Amino acid sequence: TIGEFRWFFHSRGVNSAISLTVRNTGWARPFNARPVQLVLKHKTSGALELIALSGIDISAWGPGQDMAVNSSITLPTSLPAGAYDVHIAMPDAASTLRGDPRYSVRPANASAAEKNQAWDAQLGAFRTGTSITVQ
Numbered sequence: 001t002i003g004e005f006r007w008f009f010h011s012r013g014v015n016s017a018i019s020l021t022v023r024n025t026g027w028a029r030p031f032n033a034r035p036v037q038l039v040l041k042h043k044t045s046g047a048l049e050l051i052a053l054s055g056i057d058i059s060a061w062g063p064g065q066d067m068a069v070n071s072s073i074t075l076p077t078s079l080p081a082g083a084y085d086v087h088i089a090m091p092d093a094a095s096t097l098r099g100d101p102r103y104s105v106r107p108a109n110a111s112a113a114e115k116n117q118a119w120d121a122q123l124g125a126f127r128t129g130t131s132i133t134v135q
Contacts, residue, residue, distance in 0.1 A: 012134060013077040019070045024061045025108050032093060033059045034105060038073060039087035039125045042080065049079055058090060058105070075134065083133050089125035
């Protein structure tokens with residue numbers, strides 16, 4: 001499950017820190033390493049921006065463990081202004097499967113309308129309930 005998500009600063013062209021808590025509620029570690037991506041979905045246009053989170057190895061997330069995930073990102077200076085929903089995606093590492101949401105890791109979080117959290121089956125990403133405004 002994906003727990004608390006925090007983004008400490010979000011301006012274009014500026015390095016900013018993010019953190020989230022992940023709990024493996026399953027019985028095993030994810031077998032293969034996978035990329036972890038921050039997916040920003042523009043609330044008006046639906047345009048997507050995928051940002052790789054570096055230094056995260058989900059195959060190290062053991063069962064029953066809480067993992068603090070910390071990373072830093074820089075929003076592209078070309079990112080259009082507006083409000084964005086923040087998603088987390090863990091697609092397959094294989095280039096032939098990466099774009100197929102059926103092969104993405106789906107967190108065990110149930111959809112929670114009151115928190116604006118849900119699995120987006122078209123994106124293969126979990127909407128964290130966090131939104132940002134880029135100016």
